[in-house]
Amino acid sequence: MNAANAPTAAPYTTIVGLEVHLQLQTRTKLFCGCSTAFGAPPNTQVCPVCLGLPGSLPVMNRAAFELAMKAALALDCTIASFTKWDRKNYFYPDLPKGYQISQFDLPFSSSGSLEVVDPKGTFAPRTVRIVRVHLEEDAGKSMHDDTAGRADSRIDLNRAGTPLCEIVTEPDLRSPQEARAWLNELKLLLEYLGVSDCNMQEGSLRVDANVNLHIPEASGRIAKTPIVEIKNMNSFRSVERALIYEVARQWEEWQQTRAELGTMPKQTRGWDDPAGVTRAQRHKEESSDYRYFPEPDLVPVTVSPQQLAAVRASMESPPKQLRQSLQSQWNISAYDADVLVNQGRDLVAYFETLAAQVGGGKVASNWMQQDVLRMLKERGGAIADFPVQPAGLADLIARVTAGTFDTSRAREIFAEMVANGRSAADVVGAMEIAAVGEDELRDLCRELLARNPKIVADVQGGKEQAVAGLIGQARKQNANVNPGEFRTMCLEMIRTMGR
Amino acid sequence: MQPAELSAVDIVAAVRQGDLSAVQCAETFLSRIEAGNGSINAFLNVDREGAVACAAKIDARRRAGQPIGPLAGLPVAVKDVLCTANLPTTCASKMLEHFQPPYDADTVSRLRQADAIIVGKTNMDEFAMGGSNENSAFGPVRNPWDLSRAPGGSSGGSAACVAADMAPVAIGSDTGGSIRQPAGLCGITGLKPTYGRVSRRGLIAFASSLDQIGPMARSAADCALVLETIAGHDPGDSTSLVASVPRYTELLEQPLTGVRIGRVPDHFAEGLDPEVAKGVEEAFAVLKAAGATVLDIRMPHAKYGVPTYYLIAPCEASSNLARYDGAHYGRRCEETAARKGSRASNGAIAYDSPLVEMYCRSRGEGFGPEVKRRIMLGTYALSAGYYDAYYAKAMKVRRLIRQDYLDAFEHVDLIGGPVSATPAFKLGEKTGDPLAMYLVDLYTVAANLAGIGGISFPCGFTKSGLPIGFQLQAPALGEPLLLRASDRFQRLTDWHLRRPKKSVR
Ligand SMILES: [Zn+2]
Helix, strand or coil, X not given: CCHHHCCCCCCCEEEEEEEEEEECCCCECCCCCCECCCCCCCCCCCCHHHHCCCCCCCXXXXXXXXXXXXXXXXXXXXXXXXXXXXXXXXXXXXXXXXEEEECCCCCCEEEEEEEECXXXXXXXXXXXXEEEEEEEECCCEEEEECHHHCCEEEEECCCCCCEEEEEEECCCECCHHHHHHHHHHHHHHHHHCCCCCCCCCCCCEEEEEEEEEEEECCCCCXXXXXXXXXXXXXXXXXXXXXXXXXHHHHHHXXXXXXXXXXXXXXXEEEEECCCCEEXXXXXXXXXXXXXXXXXXXXXXXXXXXXXXXXXXXXXXXXXXHHHHHHHHHHCCCHHHHHHHHHCCHHHHHHHHHHHHHHCCHHHHHHHHHHHHHHHHHHHCCCHHHCCCCHHHHHHHHHHHXXXXXXXXXXXXXXXXXXXXXXXXXXXXXXXXCCXXXXXXXXXXXXXXXXXXXXXXXXXXXXCHHHHHHHHHHHHHHCCCCCHHHHHHHHHHHHXXXXX | CCHHHCCHXXXXXXXHHCXXXXXXXXXXXXXXXXXXXXXXXXXXXXXXXXXXXXXXXXXXXXXXXXXXXXXXXXXXXEECCECECCECCCCCCHHHCCCCCCCCCHHHHHHHHCCCEEEEEECCCHHHCCCCCCCCCCCCXXXXXXXXXXCCCCCHHHHHHHHCCCCCEEEEEEXXXXXXXXXXXXXXXXXXXXXXXXXXXXXXXXXXXXXXXXXXXXXXXXXXXXXXXXXCCCCCCCCCCCCCCCCHHHXXXXXXXXXXXXXXXXXXXXXXXXXXXXXXXXXXXXXXXXXXXXXXXXXXXXXXXXXXXXXXXXXXXXXXXXXXXXXXXXXXXXXXXXXXXXXXXXXXXXXXXXXXXXXXXXXXXXXXXXXXXXXXXXXXXXXXXXXXXXXXXXHHHHHHHHHHHHHHCCCCCEEEEECCCCCCCECCCCCCCHHHXXXXXXXXXXXXXXXXXXXXXXXXXXXXXXXXXXXXXXXXXXXXXXXXXXXXXXXXXXXXXXXXXXXXX
């Protein structure tokens, strides 16, 4: 195991802070009426404002601002009663105005936190402080065409002007695993609140990580390695991998160079996922001075206590609260509650309906964990598209509880229900499933024992497990045979035969 | 009477009555433009066909008894900084020489809605940066009163075309005096409304927090008529005011009795041309005779107006003009030149990439020297380490200047004084000295910094026959009083009715 995978054993502490860019799930862009839908042909969702044509002016989309407020409130941030916009100036072809409308010294929210708890206990619960959350417009996308040495770039401005929340944390994370888990929790939270779809592949969530090491020296002094910013990570897994790599790299570099924080400018390194390494990026001098100043085309935004209360009231319960309420209301374990909540709000709703209909959280939770989730995983897709509704599953579970058939038989029925979208009753009827009567079972036992003298002898010789060989034969003859009942009856008969 | 000699108010009335056809009116002004523009260069683009077609439709509607708009048949010249969907909009810059906006500016839409007739786009200082109209990439405008002199700027084309009877009304924009100063130097009336009174949507930005669109005409009454149409809230401009628009033309009658007008003694300090000083003092006398009281007031921070302005405006301009990068529209250098990436001596790879080479060359070729100067000033002042000393400090002084006005308007209703220190200067006289050129804004920039309205109108002539301008400023949304006082002055004087002798008639 890599040293970074076991921070407690390492001769240093890993210090990680994250910067998350999040596209808000609004219908329209932040400062114009263009659609934000992903995947449209290039430059079809644009207008004079997001193209930055001369004379065009931005107008703030209040819905986007309120959605950003939701995100900030969910992160326990303080919402400023007065906030303003600033211009961040830099030249890039996918930035049509030559500046990005952002927030500099007065972000709309600050000072929040989000806790991450690992129910498996691989790390202690960690509260990560949020420095600030601010709102800005996204840039367009550059697509570089390197074919035939032309090195042409094409620009798609569909994304330009999409509302983007920037969330900056304090360097409170202490391992790559924690960073990944915290990002998962953040994603879950934002998805629950309908703030963002958090799709990293489509670029609606982007993460940069700042990392360095704190190394205690014999003198008691703590040496700090230079902070490195890692970019280009396209999944939470790659965030974790990049951090693991970078921590090891910094430790190695420290041992060779003893270079400390402050002795060199902050370095930016890009994550090369296939190669599994971070690489130094060229230092761009022009990126260091954005010449921020207040955006004169927009008026400051004020938030009244009433507006704040209205946004708060419109918010649904966050995952943390939901986990607790599932545990207390349905009497399930923290681990089970975590698994359910992590699957998203729709799955939790499915579970709660099921639990209410079968009249118990535990049995419902077991079915969810062992069967529904497994099937979902096999099939792919969301719970919303799952062919068996909670009522259908509840009906099946009720039959098991009534003793009509056992759980393993029920699983077969469930598989059939899922595969062909049929009801339990339908499947049971079609498979001629009915409880096998005691007389019928006794006849079957007798017949099979007579046909298998060796098994009888083995059992009589003390090898009770030999009776398992009979169960398969019994089920071949009658699929409805309950294996447990059959086994008990066979053993009972053999005992009587021996007397 | 020839339509060219009618006021805008009279033209609109005559068209409405059927005494004058919109086509006849448009034709008159178009032929005056065609005859005179060669020597004055007030227009960059004349839309004869569009104007006549538009006028014909208005005539047809009027004859058919259908309703016509409040400015029906009124020819209007529009400064080439306002976007027009049917005409290129160049800002008098090579950068936008062939730029065709896909939309009309809010002001242009309102004019069209009111059935005004857009006759063409007027010359200006490039991107509205300048006070003489000599910074146009398409040649300077000449002052109709003396063709060897500058008309002022940056709305020099708009001022000159009205002075030369090529249009009864023009639209200008004023960032530091660009309506009032050329109006003063060309002997016409120009109103810079309160910041936000007229939507800036479609106005190509120079300095967003200072820019304001306004009417330029022969009289205050004509300005009032046009302002009624172009003022008003625009949901597309967050900084446009939501206040309702008064019927300015109906608020002109009330006498000036009891109106207090402030006079700033500092305005008459060294540097003010004696003939201008005399004209301005006589204007105060006329206003007094009309019933106003004149009181001396202090504006302690006014002297910092020009330096403050020349920090804030270039800072905003450096950002507003960043979009002209050759990547999306506007001028782009030759592709082969960009691909050379010939600035190899620069070292860092990023700086001699074809992309950066394209930016540098396109901007280098597209912008004139004054625009470049202001972009550099602004970029410098906003840079890390300088921001506090320049931009932040300028913003503090701006607040002090605003406070000066608030304090002053506790005691007076209007503030009067000169528009510029001298009458029209010779072309080329100040082009070698940017600082001298910046001082032409001495009396006008403070109103932009404070966001209040100001008006300029002629109050006399020098012995050599050059107009002298008088400026009035009012508290925010004080346009009714500005227009009323100016109109009252014009009922008592005839300076605004004088016409340049040398211009083609
Ligand atoms: Zn748009």
